[in-house]
Amino acid sequence: MILAVAVATRIVAWWDPVAHVDDQFYLLAGEELLNGRWPYLDIWDRKPLGLFLLYAGIAWISDGSILGLNLVGTAFAAATALVIRQIALRFASATSATLAAVAYLLAMPVFGGQTGQSPVFYNLLIAGAAWLMFRASDQDRAGSIRRHAMGAMLLCGLAMTIKQISFIEGAYFGLAFLWMLKRNGCGRGAVALTGAAMVVVALLPTLLCLAGYAVAGEAALGEFVYANYVSIFERRGWRLLAKVAGAAYFILFLLPLIGMGGLGAVHRWRAQPHDIGQKLLLGWIAAALLGYLGVPAFFDHYTLPFLVPLCISAATAFDRSSRWLLFIGVAGFYLVEGTPIDWRLHQRQAAQYEHIRRTIDQARRGGCVYVADGPSRIYIDFPDCRPSRYLFPDHLVLITEAGAVGVDTVTEVSRILAQRPAVVVTRAAAKGRRMPEIQALLSRSMAENYRPILITPPGYSKSVDDVTIWQRRDLAPPNR
Known part of the structure; x- marks a missing residue:
């Protein structure tokens, strides 16, 4: 029983x-x-x-x-x-x-x-x-x-x-x-x-x-x-x-x-x-x-x-x-x-993640993926490139982690973005969750070098809601 x-x-x-x-x-x-x-x-x-x-x-x-x-x-x-x-x-x-x-x-x-x-x-x-x-x-x-x-x-x-x-x-x-x-x-x-x-x-x-x-x-x-x-x-x-x-x-x-x-x-x-x-x-x-x-x-x-x-x-x-x-x-x-x-929540999350995975697969054109904030599961599905040893997104973006992971997090995020990953994944964050310097760095880099190709709707999921998939501008857009 x-x-x-x-x-x-x-x-x-x-x-x-x-x-x-x-x-x-x-x-x-x-x-x-x-x-x-x-x-x-x-x-x-x-x-x-x-x-x-x-x-x-x-x-x-x-x-x-x-x-x-x-x-x-x-x-x-x-x-x-x-x-x-x-x-x-x-x-x-x-x-x-x-x-x-x-x-x-x-x-x-x-x-x-x-x-x-x-x-x-x-x-x-x-x-x-x-x-x-x-x-x-x-x-x-x-x-x-x-x-x-x-x-x-x-x-x-x-x-x-x-x-x-x-x-x-x-x-x-x-x-x-x-x-x-x-x-x-x-x-x-x-x-x-x-x-x-x-x-x-x-x-x-x-x-x-x-x-x-x-x-x-x-x-x-x-x-x-x-x-x-x-x-x-x-x-x-x-x-x-x-x-x-x-x-x-x-x-x-x-x-x-x-x-x-x-x-x-x-x-x-x-x-x-x-x-x-x-x-x-x-x-x-x-x-x-x-x-x-x-x-x-x-x-x-x-x-x-x-x-x-x-x-x-x-x-x-x-x-x-x-x-x-x-x-x-x-x-x-x-x-x-x-x-x-709650069957509905898990079915919805699984379907939403599959949509995200397919979009990234089409958008990256064989290039690297960087998950700035979002599901780290993405790295399992795209194992051929690792932008950093900090693969748990929160370690680099959470304000509580600044100065607590062995590197300067702003410098590490700058280094990753300088590699020009093909796809960057971000997620809407509540005020006070991220360091202002990292938030500004991500916003500036996305505006200058990337275009959004998928924005998932808001909701209760901590992984797949309010996620934005960004593709580098010089790459061909994914097939629709």
């Missing part, structure tokens, strides 16, 4: 190549990696290497198919829901634990998790580590707790190679294991030694990634360190109004699950105030929330890790006599919101 719900809540996006701006780029980076172009050196981003290795594997087994990506994402989502159910069985009946798993799948699309966002994958690893933590809490032997701890730390270490912020939940799990050892009668020395071993295990996947770049030379290692651990602190924050809007989105759309999770916590506390499991769950919820708050910018998919412990806590609320009324309320809220069942 969980697998059926996973499919039902995600199938509408399976054939949409531009369902999410990030997924497009991750798949592009994965294909570039298969072609020998390395993250940070040949294609820049600040995500960890594990994410791109994962996407390279997906691109390899699916031949770059968007359907293949979504099938893998669906499998990960369903597997995570199964682990949620397994953990929830500790706090609720089998029926209520299943409802908690289904609630996770219903909520995911609303928070950008309908396709292949990074939490879709690393949530499984974090949930697996949490399952080991809860299992260890039932053990009365230090050796068994240590074995569970090492397995959990390895899973957390793998999660950190997909998204760095997952280290907050991993750190919480580590402290929880040490607390369990101390509670079990272990001395300070043994606890400290175990803690050191846990840190080594958790860092091992990242150290292996770092070693690969170190072997490639000092410059490669410098690029790896800057992209992964320095650039994020150089990003500018959005204005206060944007942050308030993000907080409001978080509260509004999470309200049903926050209510159910809170209700479940109250019931557990009243029934078993000294139960170690419910204390561990409350700590996990706090750690997941800290991970969400620890990211200065707001994007909807940053909420996805918080759903996992929240849905587990909600299982206790579903264990009441009114379980079906409560569950129908939660399910109805996320279905009425529309994202899980």
Whole structure:
């Protein structure tokens, strides 16, 4: 049933190549990696290497198919829901634990998790580590707790190679294991030694990634360190109004699950105030929330890790006599919101992108394409030319990225335009989204050297609406 719900809540996006701006780029980076172009050196981003290795594997087994990506994402989502159910069985009946798993799948699309966002994958690893933590809490032997701890730390270490912020939940799990050892009668020395071993295990996947770049030379290692651990602190924050809007989105759309999770916590506390499991769950919820708050910018998919412990806590609320009324309320809220069942949006986006792709194919006359702002998926469909290593458009045009990508973005955009690409793709931007210098540079270059050959209508798509395709003036216009 969980697998059926996973499919039902995600199938509408399976054939949409531009369902999410990030997924497009991750798949592009994965294909570039298969072609020998390395993250940070040949294609820049600040995500960890594990994410791109994962996407390279997906691109390899699916031949770059968007359907293949979504099938893998669906499998990960369903597997995570199964682990949620397994953990929830500790706090609720089998029926209520299943409802908690289904609630996770219903909520995911609303928070950008309908396709292949990074939490879709690393949530499984974090949930697996949490399952080991809860299992260890039932053990009365230090050796068994240590074995569970090492397995959990390895899973957390793998999660950190997909998204760095997952280290907050991993750190919480580590402290929880040490607390369990101390509670079990272990001395300070043994606890400290175990803690050191846990840190080594958790860092091992990242150290292996770092070693690969170190072997490639000092410059490669410098690029790896800057992209992964320095650039994020150089990003500018959005204005206060944007942050308030993000907080409001978080509260509004999470309200049903926050209510159910809170209700479940109250019931557990009243029934078993000294139960170690419910204390561990409350700590996990706090750690997941800290991970969400620890990211200065707001994007909807940053909420996805918080759903996992929240849905587990909600299982206790579903264990009441009114379980079906409560569950129908939660399910109805996320279905009425529309994202899980919006066939029309994804069909429209797929058709619009195909129109854009065909227009570019006719207009470029064998030349290069530069996506200044728009779907990075275009680079997958036209792989013969790369105008820059910054193939995720936002890295060069967003005002928040200025001074945070390792180059002067105005200089880099000027360099790209000086190459006279055959086709340039731009997209209408809200005021304050781009640097004024880059906006002026693009406007001047398009007016002097290019002509618009396609302007897509405005709408709700973040990839294909309000897009303009510009062709260099000296090229023959595309066939109509």
